[in-house]
Amino acid sequence: MAAISVEQVLAQAEKDEAEKLRRITVQKELELQYDLGNMLAIDPNALNERDFRQQSREHLHALARDNTQLLVNQLFGLPCERVQEAVVVKLPDCTTRLPREKPVPKPRAPTRWEEFAKLKGIQKKKKTNLVWDEVHKQWRRRWGYQRAKDNTKEWLIELPVTADPAEDQFAKRIHAKKERVAKNELNRLRNIARSSKLGKVPGVGLTPTVQPTKSELGLAMQVARRSTASVGRFQDKLPREKEPRGTGKKRKFQPLIGDFSAEKSKQLEMLKLMDSKKPKLDVTRAVNRQMREEDSEAAAKRRKSQKPGRGGKQGGNRKGGKGAKGGKGGKGRGGKFSGAKRKSK
Amino acid sequence: MSALDAVVKPKTKRAKRFLEHRAPKVNENEKNTILVKGGNASDTVTKSLRDIYSLKKPHCVLYKKKNMTRPFEDQTSLEFFSKKSDCSMFVFGSHNKKRPNNLIFGRMFDFHVLDMIELGVEKFVPLKDFKCSKCPEATKPLLIFAGDSFEVNEEYRRLKNLLIDFFRGPLVTAVRLAGLEHVLHFTAVEGKIFMRSYRVLMKKSGCRTPRIELEEMGPSFDFVMRRTHLASDDLYKQSMKRPKAAVIKKKKNISQDTFGTTYGRIHMQKQDLGKLQTRKVKALKKRPADKAGAGQESPKKKKLV
Numbered sequence: 001m002a003a004i005s006v007e008q009v010l011a012q013a014e015k016d017e018a019e020k021l022r023r024i025t026v027q028k029e030l031e032l033q034y035d036l037g038n039m040l041a042i043d044p045n046a047l048n049e050r051d052f053r054q055q056s057r058e059h060l061h062a063l064a065r066d067n068t069q070l071l072v073n074q075l076f077g078l079p080c081e082r083v084q085e086a087v088v089v090k091l092p093d094c095t096t097r098l099p100r101e102k103p104v105p106k107p108r109a110p111t112r113w114e115e116f117a118k119l120k121g122i123q124k125k126k127k128t129n130l131v132w133d134e135v136h137k138q139w140r141r142r143w144g145y146q147r148a149k150d151n152t153k154e155w156l157i158e159l160p161v162t163a164d165p166a167e168d169q170f171a172k173r174i175h176a177k178k179e180r181v182a183k184n185e186l187n188r189l190r191n192i193a194r195s196s197k198l199g200k201v202p203g204v205g206l207t208p209t210v211q212p213t214k215s216e217l218g219l220a221m222q223v224a225r226r227s228t229a230s231v232g233r234f235q236d237k238l239p240r241e242k243e244p245r246g247t248g249k250k251r252k253f254q255p256l257i258g259d260f261s262a263e264k265s266k267q268l269e270m271l272k273l274m275d276s277k278k279p280k281l282d283v284t285r286a287v288n289r290q291m292r293e294e295d296s297e298a299a300a301k302r303r304k305s306q307k308p309g310r311g312g313k314q315g316g317n318r319k320g321g322k323g324a325k326g327g328k329g330g331k332g333r334g335g336k337f338s339g340a341k342r343k344s345k
Numbered sequence: 346m347s348a349l350d351a352v353v354k355p356k357t358k359r360a361k362r363f364l365e366h367r368a369p370k371v372n373e374n375e376k377n378t379i380l381v382k383g384g385n386a387s388d389t390v391t392k393s394l395r396d397i398y399s400l401k402k403p404h405c406v407l408y409k410k411k412n413m414t415r416p417f418e419d420q421t422s423l424e425f426f427s428k429k430s431d432c433s434m435f436v437f438g439s440h441n442k443k444r445p446n447n448l449i450f451g452r453m454f455d456f457h458v459l460d461m462i463e464l465g466v467e468k469f470v471p472l473k474d475f476k477c478s479k480c481p482e483a484t485k486p487l488l489i490f491a492g493d494s495f496e497v498n499e500e501y502r503r504l505k506n507l508l509i510d511f512f513r514g515p516l517v518t519a520v521r522l523a524g525l526e527h528v529l530h531f532t533a534v535e536g537k538i539f540m541r542s543y544r545v546l547m548k549k550s551g552c553r554t555p556r557i558e559l560e561e562m563g564p565s566f567d568f569v570m571r572r573t574h575l576a577s578d579d580l581y582k583q584s585m586k587r588p589k590a591a592v593i594k595k596k597k598n599i600s601q602d603t604f605g606t607t608y609g610r611i612h613m614q615k616q617d618l619g620k621l622q623t624r625k626v627k628a629l630k631k632r633p634a635d636k637a638g639a640g641q642e643s644p645k646k647k648k649l650v
Contacts, residue, residue, distance in 0.1 A: 020551035038513050039520070042505075043491040047534045056539075061559065064530040064543055067489045069557040072525060072545075076554040080522065088519045098510045099576075099584035101376050101433040102369035103455050192352055 024073060026066045034074050037094035041071040109195030112187070119257055152177075367431055371588045375515050376452070377432040378405045381423070383439030384413035389446045389469050390438035396472045396564040397436055400512070400542070402482050406430045415439075416449050417572055420458045428456045434511055444571060450507055454576075454584040461574040462504050467537070468567040475563040480526040480544050485514040487525060487545075492533035500573050501533055523547075528559065538568040 033042040043063075052059050078089040110118070117123075130139040133148035140148035157169040209216065226232035254263065355361040366374075378401050380394045398407045414422040416437050423435060433456075437449040444465060451461035472479070488509060494501045512529055525545055532539040544562040547555035576584070598610040623629075 016551070023550045023556045024552065024554050037516075038488065038509060039485065039525075040488045040509060040513070041490075042495065043489065044493055044496050045491070046493040047491070047532065049535060052534055060530070060532060060539055060541055061543075061561070063491055063532065064489065064528060064541060065557060065559050067491060067530065068487060068528050068543070068545065068559060071487055071489060072557050073554050075520075075525065076522065083519075087522045089522055090519050091517060094516070096506070096509055097585055098506065099452070099454055099459060099581065100586070101373050101454070103583070104586050104588040105369040105371060189352060 024069060026069050028066075028070070032067065032070050034071065035095045036074060036078065037091050038096055039071070039075065039091070040096065041067055041074075043067050109191075111191045112194070116257055371590045375404050376434050376510065377430070378434040378436065378511070379426055379430055379432040380405065380407045381412050381414075381426060381435060381437045382408060382410070383415075383437060383447075384411050385440050386411070386438050387440035387446055389466055390440050390448065392471045393446075393448065393466060393469050393564065393566065394436065394438045399472060399482070400564075404483075404515075406432060416451070416458070416461060417463070417574060423451075424453070424456050424458065427453050447571070448568075450504075450511060451574075452507060452510060454580065458574065459576045459580065459584055460503060460507055462500070462507060463571040463573065464538070464566075464568040465571050466566055467569055468565075470563055470565045472563040475561055477544070477560055477562060479562055483514070484524065484527045485517065485520065486512060486527040486529045486542075488512060489528060489530045490533075491530065494533035495531075500570065500575070503573075503575055504538070504570070505531075527562070536569065538566075538570065540566040540568065 028043070028045060030044050033044065034040070035042075047059075047063070075089060078091070080087055080089045082088070127142065129142060131142050131148040132138075133140045135149075140146060142148065151173065157173075159165060159169065163169070212220070225235045228235065355364055380398055382391065382394060386394075394407065398405050408426070412422065412426075414437075416423050423437065427433060427435060433453040435449075435451050435453070437451070439447045439449075441447070444463070446466040446469070447463060448466060449461055449463045452459050490505050490508075495505045496502070508531060528543045528545055530539075530541045530543065532541075542562050542564060543559040546558040546560055548558055550556040575581075598612075600608050600610075602608065
């Protein structure tokens with residue numbers, strides 16, 4: 001009897017377990033896609049439109065319940081931990097790609113000094129913040145409020161030998177400081193202007209100004225006149241009109257520091273150009289010419305040495321009138337040489 | 346931050362912080378939203394904007410005055426608003442005879458309109474009309490999209506992306522299980538989009554995972570899609586660009602076992618064991634005579650012996 005009851009209990013337990021699982025499982029035709037980082041589920045199943053039309057509210061509610069159950073099942077399956085009496089699951093990274101709000105930040109363009117320092121290999125050296133001040137006998141900051149060796153706090157300045165005694169040395173110092181600050185600010189603005197594409201206004205035409213000067217108007221007129229299909233060739237001139245000055249191209253110099261490779265290639269280009277004015281030596285052509293000259297010289301020599309023996313015969317032939325046989329023979333022997341010889345004679 | 350902003354130097358630390366917060370970042374902050382009312386707005390539109398505001402709080406700004414503008418014709422004023430309040434998402438509500446109860450959902454990239462989708466509200470039940478308890482403010486919702494249109498149709502796909510962007514809330518690494526309280530369910534069927542908002546009730550199921558029951562909390566919308574303005578491919582691609590610094594590179598030759606011990610694999614050259622320094626014992630020391638003998642012998646002969 002006892003054995004049967006145990007079996008019954010086990011069967012009951014199994015049934016209970018199945019019942020529990022049934023309560024949290026949902027059957028779907030197509031699997032849902034999850035993006036647990038965003039706590040997102042996408043149900044690609046198409047809805048039954050007829051059912052939906054009959055009971056839209058209940059249908060939507062049931063669908064939402066099923067989908068939520070599936071999503072929650074996934075979320076509960078993630079690795080969890082306990083943080084201050086709350087069970088927390090770790091979410092994975094998002095898989096849905098979303099557009100950014102603002103563009104990717106660009107690195108700041110190097111300033112003119114930074115470029116120069118890089119070119120020269122100058123590296124930043126860290127200085128200590130505190131310096132020993134001999135006057136106050138204590139360590140003080142190198143910069144800022146209550147700095148060491150503060151030259152603005154000096155009550156006496158030694159007059160330099162070359163200086164004008166009437167000149168206020170304190171005012172001079174303050175002025176110099178102001179100048180340095182202004183220069184730094186100007187350089188900062190210059191660096192920004194250099195790094196940005198802003199401020200590149202076309203320098204021609206009538207740019208908007210409050211009160212255009214005579215020269216600006218003249219320049220604008222000149223530009224307008226040239227802005228025709230024939231580049232202003234057939235434009236009439238006013239009586240006694242002068243050509244505006246300063247419209248030609250200005251010389252532009254290369255920057256003192258910068259691209260060394262470009263500079264090198266430019267110099268090489270120039271050398272090549274200078275070299276191109278000199279006549280070039282074509283080796284094959286020269287060799288051919290030399291060979292031909294040698295050949296002709298050798299031939300001439302040979303003819304000279306053979307002349308007494310054969311020349312008499314030939315001469316006799318010629319002298320003897322125009323015999324058909326002799327003429328033929330002469331030609332066959334090499335009319336060219338004979339011809340040349342005749343010319344030379 | 347454009348070059349013009351860089352010219353004007355902030356005078357205080359606070360102003361500097363403010364500008365830094367607005368400047369483009371590698372890891373971005375959560376997107377803020379502006380809700381703008383058009384020149385004419387019906388009661389439905391006003392209430393729906395207010396309800397969207399309560400869903401989106403605190404990353405949201407509600408403009409309460411009328412703004413005579415038409416985003417599909419001229420986007421400049423919207424772009425100005427977004428720049429002003431540093432918001433990259435917007436909803437614009439308007440009402441007229443041709444397009445009654447109109448809501449335009451949109452997002453910006455670099456303060457220019459990226460996507461805009463116009464949804465007409467056919468039926469709206471506000472948050473107040475549901476007499477039940479609500480979930481706390483700024484709860485990160487569970488988002489669910491149902492219907493095959495969200496997969497098939499390009500406009501619906503973009504709308505899905507837009508709505509995820511709009512409602513997903515803050516990016517978090519971990520979430521409290523008991524805090525899963527709010528569900529936003531979007532269903533696309535019969536050319537309509539049904540947006541329903543439910544509160545989650547967790548019932549005991551006997552296992553670790555609870556059985557879920559839902560209670561409608563509101564607001565609920567029945568939308569129809571009207572005009573759309575989707576970003577061009579290159580602009581969209583540009584907006585999807587990820588900075589190099591944000592992509593984490595996998596570290597090579599480092600592994601962990603199940604106990605969490607870190608192992609590193611090291612590659613090194615083969616050791617020459619002949620030169621290995623062993624214990625120095627007097628008996629093993631080479632005597633000068635031995636050394637001399639070894640010097641005379643050829644190495645081959647030595648091997649043989």
